[in-house]
Amino acid sequence: MATIRERNKRLILKTACQVFADKGFAATKTSDIADKAGLPKANIYYYFKSKEALYRAVLESIIEPLLQAYTPFHREQEPARALEAYIKAKLRISREHADASKVFAHEIMHGAPHLSPQSLAQLKDEAEASVARIRQWIEEGRMAPVDPQHLMFTIWASTQTYADFDWQILQITGRKKLAAKDYDAAARLITDMVLKGCEVSPCEA
Amino acid sequence: MATIRERNKRLILKTACQVFADKGFAATKTSDIADKAGLPKANIYYYFKSKEALYRAVLESIIEPLLQAYTPFHREQEPARALEAYIKAKLRISREHADASKVFAHEIMHGAPHLSPQSLAQLKDEAEASVARIRQWIEEGRMAPVDPQHLMFTIWASTQTYADFDWQILQITGRKKLAAKDYDAAARLITDMVLKGCEVSPCEA
DNA sequence: GTCTATACGACGATAGAC
DNA sequence: GTCTATCGTCGTATAGAC
Numbered sequence: 454m455a456t457i458r459e460r461n462k463r464l465i466l467k468t469a470c471q472v473f474a475d476k477g478f479a480a481t482k483t484s485d486i487a488d489k490a491g492l493p494k495a496n497i498y499y500y501f502k503s504k505e506a507l508y509r510a511v512l513e514s515i516i517e518p519l520l521q522a523y524t525p526f527h528r529e530q531e532p533a534r535a536l537e538a539y540i541k542a543k544l545r546i547s548r549e550h551a552d553a554s555k556v557f558a559h560e561i562m563h564g565a566p567h568l569s570p571q572s573l574a575q576l577k578d579e580a581e582a583s584v585a586r587i588r589q590w591i592e593e594g595r596m597a598p599v600d601p602q603h604l605m606f607t608i609w610a611s612t613q614t615y616a617d618f619d620w621q622i623l624q625i626t627g628r629k630k631l632a633a634k635d636y637d638a639a640a641r642l643i644t645d646m647v648l649k650g651c652e653v654s655p656c657e658a
Numbered sequence: 659m660a661t662i663r664e665r666n667k668r669l670i671l672k673t674a675c676q677v678f679a680d681k682g683f684a685a686t687k688t689s690d691i692a693d694k695a696g697l698p699k700a701n702i703y704y705y706f707k708s709k710e711a712l713y714r715a716v717l718e719s720i721i722e723p724l725l726q727a728y729t730p731f732h733r734e735q736e737p738a739r740a741l742e743a744y745i746k747a748k749l750r751i752s753r754e755h756a757d758a759s760k761v762f763a764h765e766i767m768h769g770a771p772h773l774s775p776q777s778l779a780q781l782k783d784e785a786e787a788s789v790a791r792i793r794q795w796i797e798e799g800r801m802a803p804v805d806p807q808h809l810m811f812t813i814w815a816s817t818q819t820y821a822d823f824d825w826q827i828l829q830i831t832g833r834k835k836l837a838a839k840d841y842d843a844a845a846r847l848i849t850d851m852v853l854k855g856c857e858v859s860p861c862e863a
Numbered sequence: 864g865t866c867t868a869t870a871c872g873a874c875g876a877t878a879g880a881c
Numbered sequence: 882g883t884c885t886a887t888c889g890t891c892g893t894a895t896a897g898a899c
Contacts, residue, residue, distance in 0.1 A: 457882070458882085461882090475768065475769075476684075476768060477682055477684060477685075477764075477768065478685070479681075479682060479684035479685035480682075480683070480684035480685075480768075482873085482874065482875085483874080483875065483876085484874075484875095492883090492884090493883075493884050493885075494875090494876090494884090495876085495877080495883080495884060495885080496882090496883065496884075498875085498876065498877075499882075499883080499884095503875080503876080504874095504875065504876090555767065558767070558823075559682075559764075559767070561823055561825065561826050562760065562763070562764070562822050562823060562825070563680065563681060563682065563685075563825075564680075564825045565825070577829065577830070580830055581830070584830070599847055599850070599851075600843050600846070600847050602830055602831055603843055603844050603847040603848075604847060605830075606816070606819055606820075606823075606827060606830075606844070607812075607816040607819075607847060607848060607851065609819070609823075610815040610816045610818070610819035610823070611811070611812040611815045611816055613815070614811055614812075614814070614815035615811075617767050618763075618766055618767060618811075618814075618815070620766065620767070620768075620769045620770070621766050622811060624782065625782070625785055625786070625789070625807055625810075625811075626807055638805050638808055639808050639811070641805070642804055642805050642808040642809060642812060642855070643808075643812060645804070645855055646804075646812065646851050646852065646854070646855030647851065649851070649854040649855050650847070650850055650851030650854050650855065662864075663864090666864090687891090687892060687893090688892075688893065688894085689892075689893095697865090697866095698865070698866050698867080699866090699892095699893090699894090700865075700866060700867080700894085700895080701864090701865065701866075703893085703894060703895075704864075704865080704866095708893080708894080709892095709893070709894090
């Protein structure tokens with residue numbers, strides 16, 4: 454059941470996520486968040502200890518989805534399937550968690566000063582595991598000998614860009630908002646490019 | 659000849675570029691810049707009207723390189739040559755103008771509130787011209803029918819990431835600083851992937 | 864052209880009434 | 882649990898001595 458406490462906390466978190474994504478941590482005023490949420494500023498402080506605590510809560514909310522996205526590297530036996538599923542998962546995050554994703558990007562760009570060491574360690578572990586998996590596939594001759602680290606950098610960048618640089622993408626596409634078919638087009642292009650680059654044949658449907 | 663005025667202005671600009679790249683506009687204090695440059699804070703204001711004017715000067719410094727990078731699309735007749743040269747140019751910017759590049763990315767992420775309309779229009783024109791050129795090559799059957807806009811998004815993202823997410827890349831690669839061979843490896847992977855994705859054969863050396 | 868000292872506004876955070 | 886009123890601090894910008 455949704456207590457008042459839970460409902461308000463959720464409203465504040467959601468609003469804060471939008472504002473932090475839009476302006477960044479330092480440029481965001483707690484009054485911006487309060488106004489947008491339709492609450493007095495003091496109410497924010499009743500539910501969250503400080504602006505920074507609120508920011509950290511937003512930031513940590515994206516960690517679980519990001520970690521989840523790596524599962525194809527653990528489960529899938531086929532390089533093509535794993536890469537395709539990973540790209541799809543990352544694009545889904547850019548779409549469904551666009552704001553939190555942007556907050557995360559902002560954080561990483563500046564050296565992750567607010568991210569907890571635990572989250573950082575988990576993300577690093579998953580990243581390294583995926584690189585190791587790709588390296589293994591290459592040794593087994595199941596994909597072309599691309600540089601596994603740079604491959605991951607390219608996948609991260611090209612999927613993340615749909616959250617981070619959404620404004621730019623809307624400018625160029627002339628859209629007001631990206632729709633399902635835009636994300637599909639992105640998925641097709643990125644997947645196609647990666648699979649051809651790795652010289653693995655795409656899997657059926 | 660370097661007058662005192664020119665020398666100091668240059669020092670402040672260079673220092674500001676580093677600090678803005680590191681922290682972002684809002685989180686940067688003018689005293690941070692002053693301290694790092696070894697000057698009293700008032701000196702900054704003697705050379706620049708305001709913190710924002712200084713920021714804009716840093717921001718505009720990256721526009722010319724970014725516009726220059728598009729020349730291969732105007733000059734080169736071969737898709738493969740143009741794409742390869744563009745990727746190379748963009749990666750060079752990420753390396754040689756890493757800080758200004760990061761400031762630019764930060765700005766675009768938040769809807770370019772400080773960028774001059776002229777610079778914005780110029781960048782948009784070049785972006786659209788390159789998309790048109792790719793579309794033309796596709797119509798002429800000289801490359802695979804990829805989505806030209808999403809192709810550019812992927813190239814922007816995967817090259818820009820070496821400036822924006824340098825911290826992350828250093829974490830994963832375990833380097834202290836990226837070297838020439840790292841940028842070469844990046845260029846190789848991205849170029850390879852793009853050219854294979856577009857089904858154009860790479861050009862010789 | 865350089866620098867100290869300070870005015871002034873903005874914002875994070877809280878006290879305390881309801 | 883909600884909200885108004887306010888405090889204290891920090892940071893931009895400048896006045897004015899050297």
